[in-house]
Amino acid sequence: MYQSQTVVGRTLASKDPAAADCVWPQDALHCIPDWVYTSNAVYEREVERIFHGRTWNYVALEAEIPSAGDYKRSYVGPTPVVVARAEDGSINVFENRCAHRGAEFCRHGQGNAKEFVCPYHQWSYDLKGNLQGIPFKRGVNKEGGMPRDFRNEDHGLRKLRVTTRHGVVFASYSHDVEPIEQYLTPEILEDFDAVFPGKPLKVLGYYRNELPCNWKMYHENLKDPYHATLLHSFLVVFGLLVAGNKSVMKVDGVHGRHGTMASAKKDDIYAEVNPETKKEMRSFHEGLRLRDERFLQYVKEFDSPWSVTMQTIWPNLVVQREMNTLGVRHIVPNGPDSMLMQWTMFGYADDSEETTRHRLRQGNLMGPAGFLGLEDNEAMKFVQEGVRRSSTDINVLKLESGKVGTSGSLISEAAIRAMYQYYRSVMGF
């Protein structure tokens, strides 16, 4: 076992062990050790092997950078990057770090530019990240300046590989990661393409918040349909996701790292819930009615049997379709105990004004204060506080014990198990 220290007569597990001291508990499938959420060394290995490893990381929607010169600041894992569209229409992703002294040169969230100029010493880069110009390259009055053999070509920004799928832009540090369609796998692609069928998107707005928890907790949360039926009053009361509805928790069959939580709500939002089911759910409140029932209208527009699909795409993307509200959530890890969440809400370019208004209205479900975004933030904060400050050190995952992968039951932890089985193989635990 990893290092322990004795505190007032009892054993306190180290919450920040070195990677070499991290040994996964014996019953590997049904236990998660606290150090995956708290160790700095584990976090550093995750950045290296996962975010900078053989993965495709979400960075932007093409709709955010439609024209030449358009750019957006983004992140791959915690690493700041710029996503830019060049004159030839290509999308380029490079690190937001000046090749000279390391300044994060791009300071605006979004914009249009002919070139990027670092504010510190005004080194300039083109829209593909190539070094263009250096002030006083030849010095002044034949004194100072760069050596004769300095070549701009050798000092460009660090460039990443880029791919797109139906308007969604991904970047990778890996030279041999598989094509995006293969990476996503057929079972995940099916629901992904229902949201992104290839028609032009229209960005409707953003939410942004910091969560005082480990980034993996967000993946777990969306691979955990059990909590959805218990924590979220709104889902339960208005029948959006109720134990007993037609639903599935899908997991990709290749690695087990991506997932889709899918459910079909009943047409009648006030439909009678089975009394047996009701008894198990403390968050069910009888007789609540909405003032504005348009809020929960589901206009069928997708090639899908589901009214909700929540997809976790490893390692940093959530694709969210809750009835007619659409969004992507970009997970930006920020150390073992903090993450940023960037929500981009969108519709389609050919939506009518009425449809746009409907999507925006339903968008109130989402975001840091959304009717069902709200409780997750709080719950994950509680978990981080618990694992960080307690003396015990194991999380228990025994629902539908032994099963790994896709499950037809909401009362299951089989998808979380699949993710950690994959995680352990990549991380060497």
Ligand SMILES: [Fe+2]
């Ligand atoms: Fe939730």
